[in-house]
Amino acid sequence: MTSLGYARVSTLSQTLDQQEDALKAAGVERIYSDRMSGTRDDRPGLLALLDYARAGDTVTVVALDRLGRSLTGIIRTVDDLQSRGIVLRSLREGVDYSTAVGKMVAAIFGALAEYERTLILERASAARDAAKKRGKPLGPARKFTDRQAATALQMRRDGRSIAEIMGMLKVSRATVYRVFDQAEQAEALQEASRA
Structure with a gap:
């Protein structure tokens, strides 16, 4: 009888x-x-655990949602373990899923995990829709301002090296090259519109 554990981060x-x-x-x-x-x-990791676990072993998780995000996935894993005679314990919920009460609690916590995930997705979708309606850019906030981009371009015109630009503006090489690429694309569009 082996005591096994499973941990997961997203x-x-x-x-x-x-x-x-x-x-x-x-x-x-x-x-x-x-x-x-x-x-x-x-x-x-989960597949290796399920492959290794044998009847009489105990599988412990910190919380039920570590096994999965959907109620169906969690129930499928719990059912698989129980049908093979493997005991499941969840530390946060303090439940031993080998008992009748444990099985009921597993279903409840699985439903709550799925409900929470659905709420997060709905809130994120609503926030994206609201931002679109207001014309706000989606995604993370821009860390490199238009003023910094103009400074980088002027420094390059003045003959400064990429390393100097990176050091002065405290940005990565990729950011500097992205600014240059965007400036070239903008110039190409302007030239195309004049033709």
């Missing part, structure tokens, strides 16, 4: 440390992990 910039610490504190011997969205079914 992006590469997030860390697994907190989940791994909690799983180790709960006595987990072997931890599998993924750095990808819970909506994906091809998570290698």
Whole structure:
């Protein structure tokens, strides 16, 4: 009987440390992990865990939503584990899913996770629609201003090197080249419109 654990974060910039610490504190011997969205079914860490786990083993997660974002996906994983005689525990909810009450709670928490995800998507969609109606640009705020772009272009005309421009404006090489490319495209459009 092995105590297994599963940890997941959605992006590469997030860390697994907190989940791994909690799983180790709960006595987990072997931890599998993924750095990808819970909506994906091809998570290698989860697939390896499911392949390794045997009847009598215990699989522990920090929270039920680590198994997936959709109610269907979570229930499918829980059902798979239970049908194979593998016990599932969730630390946050404090529930052992091998019991009848645990199965009921698993369904409730799965539904809440799906509901929360739906709300996030609806809010994001509404915010995008509102921004479009107001003519506001979508995506992250621009970090490089038009004034900085004009300064970069003038510095280049004055014969400054890319390294000097990067150092003075405190931007990456890619940003400097993007400004130059955008300026060239704008000049090409102006010339085409004159012809």
